Amino acid sequence: xxxxxxxxxxxxxxxxxxxxxxxxxxxxxxxxxxxxxxxxxxxxxxxxxxxxxxxxxxxxxxxxxxxxxxxxxxxxxxxxxxxxxxxxxxxxxxxxxxxxxxxxxxxxxxxxxxxxxxxxxxxxxxxxxxxxxxxxxxxxxxxxxxxxxxxxxxxxxxxxxxxxxxxxxxxxxxxx
Numbered sequence: 583x584x585x586x587x588x589x590x591x592x593x594x595x596x597x598x599x600x601x602x603x604x605x606x607x608x609x610x611x612x613x614x615x616x617x618x619x620x621x622x623x624x625x626x627x628x629x630x631x632x633x634x635x636x637x638x639x640x641x642x643x644x645x646x647x648x649x650x651x652x653x654x655x656x657x658x659x660x661x662x663x664x665x666x667x668x669x670x671x672x673x674x675x676x677x678x679x680x681x682x683x684x685x686x687x688x689x690x691x692x693x694x695x696x697x698x699x700x701x702x703x704x705x706x707x708x709x710x711x712x713x714x715x716x717x718x719x720x721x722x723x724x725x726x727x728x729x730x731x732x733x734x735x736x737x738x739x740x741x742x743x744x745x746x747x748x749x750x751x752x753x754x755x756x757x758x
Contacts, residue, residue, distance in 0.1 A: 607637060607644055611651045618655040618687065656687035707738055 594602070606629055613626035624631060637644045663680055666672075684692040 603637075606633075607641075607647070610634070611647050614648065614651040615654045615658075618652075618659075618683070652687060656684065656691075659683050659687055660691075707742060 606627060609627040610623050610629045613623035614620065617623055617626065620631075620634065623629070624634065638648065659680065663684060666677065666680070681692070
């Protein structure tokens with residue numbers, strides 16, 4: 583029967599099992615820091631996904647070490663990006679792929695931050711509605727305003743109504 587070390591536990595003392603587990607975890611973490619993917623680290627360290635999952639559930643120190651290893655890999659990618667900025671003539675590889683990896687590994691730092699406020703969303707809907715309604719259809723000399731399909735008009739009206747109701751509801755609750 584195998585245990586968390588991935589080895590057969592028959593004839594091993596608890597200390598030997600613990601030591602074997604620590605060696606396997608250290609091997610995994612070293613590979614993860616260098617490769618940046620779990621599957622790559624699984625191959626190098628000869629660790630199964632099931633074993634990794636057990637370690638993550640049962641060992642808070644290992645879980646913390648995995649997060650630190652991921653952070654270290656992200657910082658390694660950041661070093662590559664900075665080197666490319668400093669030496670653009672020696673550019674090797676894809677900048678787009680590097681940015682994608684930075685987004686994935688250091689999202690708090692590299693993922694684009696875009697949030698639209700409710701007021702901005704409302705303004706956008708109103709402007710879109712005006713623009714859509716002002717589109718003209720040309721039939722010879724006769725130009726008419728093109729109407730939006732009823733379903734679109736209804737959806738826009740509902741969205742605008744919800745936006746109008748939201749601040750009022752929160753104001754009513756604050757005033758109570």
